[in-house]
Amino acid sequence: MNESLKPIDDQTIVITGASSGIGLTTARMAADRGARLVLAARSEDALRELTDEIEASGGEAAYVVADVRDRDDVRAIRETAIERFGGFDAWINGAAVSIYGRLSEVPVEDMRRQFDTNVWGLLYGSLEAAEHLRERGGAIVNIGSIVSDRSLLLQGSYAASKHAVKGFTDALRMELEDAGAPVSVTLIKPSSIDTPYPEHAENYMDEAATLPPPIYAPETVARAILHAATQGDREVTVGGGGKLVTALGHYAPGLLDRIMETVFDRQQRAGRPPRPGASALEESSGELAERGDYEGHVSETSLYTRLRQRRRTVAATLVGVAAGAAYAGYRTLRGGDEKRAGEQRETVERDRSRRPSVSRFGR
Incomplete structure (x- = not known):
């Protein structure tokens, strides 16, 4: 274990994107394990509901209404953690937005806005966290994806943003190591996870969006995140299915291209009309939701990830x-x-x- 990292029940943890999916699941799991939490998202109603829920169960939490695309909002998250708890021990960058569609059909303006959240929001959070943790020690955990390693058809701009996340995370890790700072920097790379990700996506397909199987529960990612916050992992792929895809992409990229073109296109279409309403690219849903509406089998654990971390x-x-x-x-x-x-x-x-x-x- 990294000596600068504390047990979860002795940590104050910042989580961005805390009102939905992986961020929400991680917040609840961390609270159950005794962590103090600083929760950030765009919806005040959802954050207030989650904070009340945690405090009603005997936990401690504060929230900050923040859009991570705005660096001043990200600074406010850090300041709230310092004012309320005297600082923080781990910062989890979980906020992200998704887009489905072929690159030729997705407006460049939407791609830019996606990068503002997925890349610049994560960059702002990482830099604020690094400045605070450089002397006291702690963990930065960035949520990438298996598409940080291997692009996915119909999610090209999302994959590009997650490639950027990996590049930035690797560079930040090396700089902190070179400076002798007691800060671990981890990239978590989830496979397909049963969250509202497809429901909240900006969708330019003619069908509702879904995820290619195998699908894993968000708890598998939350466990990996909290493990990284105490053990200082470098990179963790969550889900053996995702690891298989990235390995195939490394050793047989042409073959995986053909599989993507013939199988993954169909597997990301739900076979029903697109959902009405605004996407998370436009505004927060305002509702606490860990899981999506995936109707197939969902793996509640990942043997590969457990063995990898053990x-x-x-x-x-x-x-x-x-x-x-x-x-x-x-x-x-x-x-x-x-x-x-x-x-x-x-x-x-x-x-x-x-x-x-x-x-x-x-x-």
């Missing part, structure tokens, strides 16, 4: 040993190379000193 400590130790051995080998080889180079220089100089003097015009 083995993290052992794997990290083995990686550390291997890295140490590799570095030692490198130093040995480098020392041998330097020694040989020195001997070669000495030989050249000795040969030069033994050569007879030669005039420019011959002997």
